[in-house]
Amino acid sequence: MSQTAKDLPRGWKEVQSKSRPDKVYFLHVKSGEKTWKLSHVHAKERELRHRAAAAHADRKKSRPTVGDSDLESVQALHILVKHAGSRRPSSWRQETITRSKAVAEAKAGGIRDKLVACAKANPDRPLEALRALFEEIAKEESDCSSSAWRMIYSPHHLDALCGSSPCSAKRGGDLGPFTRGKMTPSFEEAAFALKVGGLSELVESDSGIHVILRVA
Numbered sequence: 001m002s003q004t005a006k007d008l009p010r011g012w013k014e015v016q017s018k019s020r021p022d023k024v025y026f027l028h029v030k031s032g033e034k035t036w037k038l039s040h041v042h043a044k045e046r047e048l049r050h051r052a053a054a055a056h057a058d059r060k061k062s063r064p065t066v067g068d069s070d071l072e073s074v075q076a077l078h079i080l081v082k083h084a085g086s087r088r089p090s091s092w093r094q095e096t097i098t099r100s101k102a103v104a105e106a107k108a109g110g111i112r113d114k115l116v117a118c119a120k121a122n123p124d125r126p127l128e129a130l131r132a133l134f135e136e137i138a139k140e141e142s143d144c145s146s147s148a149w150r151m152i153y154s155p156h157h158l159d160a161l162c163g164s165s166p167c168s169a170k171r172g173g174d175l176g177p178f179t180r181g182k183m184t185p186s187f188e189e190a191a192f193a194l195k196v197g198g199l200s201e202l203v204e205s206d207s208g209i210h211v212i213l214r215v216a
Contacts, residue, residue, distance in 0.1 A: 007038070009045045072180060075216035076191045077134050077173035081108040082143040082208035091143035101209075108202050108209040111137055115199055115211070127197040127215070134213050135172025142173055143208060177216065187212070 008014065011030055017023045026041050027034050035041060082089055082097045083104035089097040099107075114137070115130055122129035138144075180188060187210060190203040194214035203210040 008041060012041055072192075073177045074191050074194070074214055075177040076175055076194075077131070077138065077213045077215060078144065078175060078187075079108070079111055079134070079138045079142045079173050079211045080144040080208050081105075081111070081141075081210075086208045087206040093141075093143060097143065104209045105202060107141075108211055111141065112199065112202065112211050115213070119199070130197070130199065130213060131215060135174075138173030139170065144173065173213075 008026065012026050012028050014024050015027050017025055023036070025034050025036050026038065028044075033044075035044075081104045082091055083099050083101045084097060085101050086097065091097065115134060118133045119126040119130045178191075180192065182188070183191065184205050184207075186203055186205050190200045190210075191212055191214060194200060194212065196214055196216060198214050200210070200212040203212060
């Protein structure tokens with residue numbers, strides 16, 4: 001191996017030219033790129049290192065810190081429509097829920113349609129009007145109870161519910177503020193994706209079908 005070959009960056013190799021027996025060229029094994037000049041090889045490597053460093057810096061800059069993630073919180077209201085396949089198919093409204101998942105989705109979809117229409121009818125104060133109607137419907141129609149709320153929360157957060165009044169339906173669907181890691185994944189993802197005043201699409205969890213309104 002020549003001294004030049006020893007100086008090559010990883011991924012490059014020295015190749016004897018067949019057309020010019022007294023010459024060697026440099027081949028990048030992965031990309032197939034060729035060059036006659038060693039200086040071009042090192043220039044190419046410097047460019048690649050610069051790009052990699054810039055990309056790493058961009059990723060680091062855009063990645064939230066643990067502290068920021070822990071501090072981020074939302075406050076949301078929700079309406080839950082259970083079905084026979086829910087983990088606990090009962091609620092304060094009905095001892096045994098027998099409706100199918102399709103019927104539950106249709107009911108939740110109808111509720112969401114009413115809420116969307118309300119927001120459109122009140123463009124000057126959409127959140128105020130939407131929240132008022134949302135709370136009214138939640139108190140009458142939501143199947144959320146102590147057991148349902150416990151299933152929305154992730155298991156490690158259950159102790160925080162002790163001594164509280166977890167039936168959100170009686171509070172107009174208000175779950176209060178919560179941070180990441182507190183709710184079941186599908187519910188958390190939907191809630192954190194909303195802007196304040198945003199209304200979710202239908203969200204499915206083990207508890208049933210949810211409609212979520214972010215209020216803070």
